[in-house]
Amino acid sequence: MDDATRLEIFRQSLLSRRLEERVMSLAKAGEVPASLHMGAGQEVAQIAALAALRPQDPMLYGHRGVGYWIARGVEPEVILCDIAYREGGTNKGKGGPMHLADPSRGVLGETGSLGGNFVIGVGIAYAEQYRRSGNVAIVFFGDGTANRGQFHEALNFAGLRKLPIVFFCENNGWGLSTPTAAASAVVDIARRAAGYDMPGVTVDGRDADAVFAATRVAADRARSGGGATLVEANVDRLHAHYLGDREPYRTDDEKAALWVNDPLARLVTQIEATGIDVAPIEAEVADRVERAVTYMRAQPLIDIATVREGVYSEPGIVR
Amino acid sequence: MDDATRLEIFRQSLLSRRLEERVMSLAKAGEVPASLHMGAGQEVAQIAALAALRPQDPMLYGHRGVGYWIARGVEPEVILCDIAYREGGTNKGKGGPMHLADPSRGVLGETGSLGGNFVIGVGIAYAEQYRRSGNVAIVFFGDGTANRGQFHEALNFAGLRKLPIVFFCENNGWGLSTPTAAASAVVDIARRAAGYDMPGVTVDGRDADAVFAATRVAADRARSGGGATLVEANVDRLHAHYLGDREPYRTDDEKAALWVNDPLARLVTQIEATGIDVAPIEAEVADRVERAVTYMRAQPLIDIATVREGVYSEPGIVR
C-alpha cells in the first residue's frame, strides 16, 4: 500500500471514529436514538478492505459502525440523518442505520436478520459475472453471523461458480455476549473456506496494510475469474455491542487491554513516521463532524405522512 | 468385522433389495403408490453403518430406500403397510414411507424438507449427552442435502459441544438430476468437517467392511466423549431418483457400469468365500417378502375417519 492510500484510510478511519463518538454522545443525551452498533476498533479493517476494491464495487455492509459508508464517500450529514430519522438521509426513517443505502456508491444495504447478506451477496456477484462487469462484490459479516446457515449455502455456490466476491469476516471474538469460542467449533473462521474450495486467509485486522494486501489479492483473484475468497480479519470490538449493553461479560481490564492495540493509534504512528502531522487532520475531522451535526439538527424528522411509501414500486408492472 | 456380522448385513441388505424390488413391481402395477425413493446400491452402506451402532441408538434416516428400517428390525409387513397407506404400518397414512417411525427401535423419523434431520439430530444428541445415556445418534443424508444451511448450523454446534453423533453422508454423486460436482464446491463432502473441528472420513460405501469399520470408529469416539464425526460413504444410486424419473440425465451405459460394482454382489462373493451358500438365504428372503405382501394386501386402507388424529397430544397439558 502506498503512503497516499494509507493516509486516506487514516482520514476515513478518523472521521468514522469521531463521527461515531459524536453519535454516542448525542444518543446519551437523548438527541438521536441509540440504535447504532459501535464500530470503533473495526473501522480501520473495514476501510482498508474497501480501499482495496474499486469505488463502484457492490457492497453489503455489516451492522457495526459507520466506516463502510465513510469509505464510500457517504457524507456524515447523510449518515447522521439516517441515524436520527430525519430528512437528508437515504432511507426516510424506514431502516435507520441498519439500512443506509446509496446505489450510486455501491452501498447496497444490509439485511437486519443476520445471514441474508451472504446469499444476497452471491446474487449480486452472479449478476456481475453474468454481465461481465468486472466488478467484485464484497460482503461484510461478523464471526457470530458466520454460524448462520446462509453462510454455507452462499459460500458453496460462490465456490462452485467461481463468483467474483469477497466474503469479509470481522472476527472480533464476540457475538454480542457470547465469545467466539463458545459459539463456533473453529475460532478461525477462515478454516471453513476449505469446505467450499476457496482460499481462506486470516489477517490481523488491526493492521491496515495487512488487510489492504489480503483484500487486494482476493479482489484481483475475483476480478480475473479466479473466484471467491474468505478473508478473516481479527479485530477488537472496543465498545459495547450497543449503547444499552453494560457488558457484564467482560471486565474493564479486558477492555482496556484492547484499547492498547487500537488500530487507529497504530495508523497515527505509521502516518507520523512519514513526517505528516495528524493534528490538522484531527481538527479538520472535528470540524467536519460538527458541521454534520449542525446540518442534522436543522433537518426535520421524517414526515409521518410518508410512512407507507416504498413498499411497492411505481408503476408495478413495466411492459 | 466378523463373519457373523457380515452375514447379517448381507441378509438385511438382500431383504431390503428384494423388498424394494417388490415395491417397485407393486407400484408399477398400480397396487401401491409410487412414492418410495429406491435405495438399491446404498442399502449395504446404510445397513453396515447401523450394524456398527447399538440397536437402541437413535436414528434419523434419509429418504432413500428401506435399508434403515430393515437394519432396525422393522418388519417388512410394517414397511409395506406404511407404503400402501394401510393399517399395520406406523404412521397411519400420514407420512407414508417418508415418515415411518418406531421409537422402540430408535427409528425416530425424518423431515420431508431436506436439512431438518441435521438440527433435529443435534437435539437428539444433546439429550443423549445431557442424560449421559451412552447412546450415539446417527443422521443419514445425501450429498445434495449437505448443501442445506442446517448442515452448517448443526455440524458447528455438534463440533463445539462434542456431541455424540455420527453424520453419515451417502454420496451417490447425484441430487436428483444434478451431479454432485454441479451442486457442491467440493465433491468430497467429508472435507467440510474441517470447518467444524471434527474428523471427516470418506469410505467406499460399496464395501460393507469399510463402512462398518469407519462407523464403528466414529461411534466409539462419540460414545467415549470424543464428539461427532462426519462419515462420507461413496455409493451408487442404481435406480432412478423415484419411479417416475426417466433419468434423461444419465445413459443406460453409465447405469450399467454402476451395476458392475453392486455392493450386494460383492457381499455375495465375500459370503460365499466363507463357504456359505446364499441360495437358501435368497429363498428365505423371497418367502419373507411374499408373506409381507400377502399381509399387506389383507390390511384395510387407513380409515378416513382418522385423518385428523395426531395433530396434537392428548391431554395437551400435563401437570
Next chain:
Amino acid sequence: MKYAHAIRDALSIELRRDDAVVVFGEDVGAFGGVWGVTRGMTKEFGDRVFDTPISEDLIVGMAIGMALRGMRPVAELQYADFVFCAGAEVFLNTATYRYAHGGLFDLPMVVRMACGGGGFGPEHSQSTEAYLMHTPGLRVCLPSTAYDAKGLTLAAIRSNDPVFVLEHKRLYGVADDVPEGDYIVEFGRARVRRAGTHVTIVAWQDMLRRALVAAEQLSDDGIEVEIIDPVTVNPLDVDAIVASVRKTGACVVVEEAPRTGGVGAEIGALLMEHAFGYLDKPLRRLAIPDTPVPMAEHLVDALAPSTADIVTTVRELMR
C-alpha cells in the same frame, strides 16, 4: 396448451426478449424441473436456465441480489411449502428490502412454486398463499388456467416488485386455450368464472375446478352460483368480490389450506367491512380443517373440500 407448457412459453418469451432474465432452481436445467415446466429450455437458453444446489435460502436470496443489480431473476422452489426453507429470505428480506432501504431499490424477481395436491405428504402439499398474503411487499399470483398461468408469469417477470406465483400441481397437465405470443394478465383483477345470482363462491386452482363442477349440479336444483376466481391475492380484487356478494347476498370461500387464518378469513372480514347489510346468509368457509396434509391420497381427498362438500354447503346455505 397445457398449464406447464404455458408457463414455459412465458418464461421463453421473456428470456428471448430481455437478457436480464434468468431461470434457476433445483433440477430446472437439463432435467427440466420436477414438474417439467422448464423441460427442453437449456437447449435454447443454455446456462440462463440453470440448476442450483439444494439450498433454498440461496435460491431466494440470490434472486434478491440479482434483482438489486438490474437482473430479472425467476427462481423455482420445488414445493410451495419450501417458502419456509427460505423463510428469512422470503418473509423478511424479499418483503422488506425495498421499504427498509427507503424505496431506493426495485426487486424485479419472481419465485415460482408448486402447491396443493395429494400424495406428497405434510411438507410437500401446502398452499401457502395466506402466509404470503399477510406479508406486505410480496405480490401473490394463483393461476387457475393455462391462459392465466402464461399471462401472470409474463406479468410477474415484468413486475418491478417481487412476485410469488403458486402453480397448482394438479393443473400442470390441464390444457386450455392459450394465445401464441405476448399478453399480460393483470394483477388485482378477479375473474367471474361463472355468472350466477344466488350465491357467490370464491375459489381458485383445484378448488375452482371443483366449484365449477358443483355449480352445474346445483344448477340442476335451481341454484345459480356465481364463481369468482381472485387470480391474485396481493393485490386482491376486493371490489369484484364485494360486488358479487352484494348481488347474491351469500358467499362461500373454498380453499386448499388450513381454515384458520386462511384467505377465506380475510374475505370474510372484508365482506363484513364492505358488504355489511347485503349478506342474507353468513359466510361459509370450506377449507382444510386445521390439520396438516397427510401423505395418503385417499386421506387428502377426505380432508380437502370436495365437490360434494361444496354442493352440500351451498344447499344448506340456500335452504
Next chain:
Amino acid sequence: MKYAHAIRDALSIELRRDDAVVVFGEDVGAFGGVWGVTRGMTKEFGDRVFDTPISEDLIVGMAIGMALRGMRPVAELQYADFVFCAGAEVFLNTATYRYAHGGLFDLPMVVRMACGGGGFGPEHSQSTEAYLMHTPGLRVCLPSTAYDAKGLTLAAIRSNDPVFVLEHKRLYGVADDVPEGDYIVEFGRARVRRAGTHVTIVAWQDMLRRALVAAEQLSDDGIEVEIIDPVTVNPLDVDAIVASVRKTGACVVVEEAPRTGGVGAEIGALLMEHAFGYLDKPLRRLAIPDTPVPMAEHLVDALAPSTADIVTTVRELMR
C-alpha cells in the same frame, strides 16, 4: 412483579421441578438474554441455561430433537420475526412432526420470542401470531400481563405440544400482581379485561393497553366497551368472543400486525359464522395497514393503532 421477571420465575420453577427442562438461545446464558428474561439464571442452573450460536434453524430444530428424547426444551428467539430464520423448523418440522409420524411422538417444546414495539426496524418488530395461527400443530400464547406471562409459560412448558409464546417488548418492564409459586393459565380461555355493553374490542398485549385507555375515554362519552383478551390464539376461545359480540352487537379488533390475513380477519370470519344476525354494525379492524414496520419510533407510532385511533373508530361505529 414485572413481566420479564414473571417469565423468569416460571422458567426457574420448571427448571427446579423437572430436570428434563433446559433453556437456551442466543445470549440467554450468563448475559441473561437481550430482554433480560434469563438474567442471573446460570448462577442457579449452570449449563441448563445456555448460549447457542447465531443459528436459528439449530435453535428450533434442536428443540424438536430434545423433545423427541423426552426433554422439555425452552428455546428463545431474540425476535418474533426470526420464526422465519428457522422457517422450515417452525412451520414444517415442528408443526408436522407429530402428525407425519402417526402421532407416535410428543413434542413438549416451547419457543419464546419478543414481538411488537418500535425502534427496531422491519425485521425486528413483527408480531407473527397470524402466521403461527395458520399453522396446525402449533399452540400460540400472547401474554398481556405479568400474571399471564408466568402462568402461560408454566403451562407451555408442561404442554406436550409445541408452544410458541410471543412476549411483547413493551411489556417486559410492566409490573402487576403475580402470585408466588406455581399456577397455570389455561390455554383457550379468553379474559374479559373490561366489562361493557356497547361494543366488544378484541385486543392483546400493547394494543390491549391502548384499548383499556381508550375505553376509559369512551366511557366519558357514555360508550361502555367490553374488552376481550384472547390470551391464546391457538386454541382460540371462539365462544368467549362470540358471546361478547352477541351481547354488544359490535366488534373492533385491534392488532399490531398487517391487517390483511391477520388475527382480526379470522375473528371477522368467525363472527360471520357464529354471530351472524347479532351484529348491528360491521366489524372494524385496526391494524398495521399492510406496511412493514419502520425503524423510526415516530413512524411506528403513526402506523400502529393508537389509543386515539381506537377512540375514533369506536365513536364512528357507535354513531
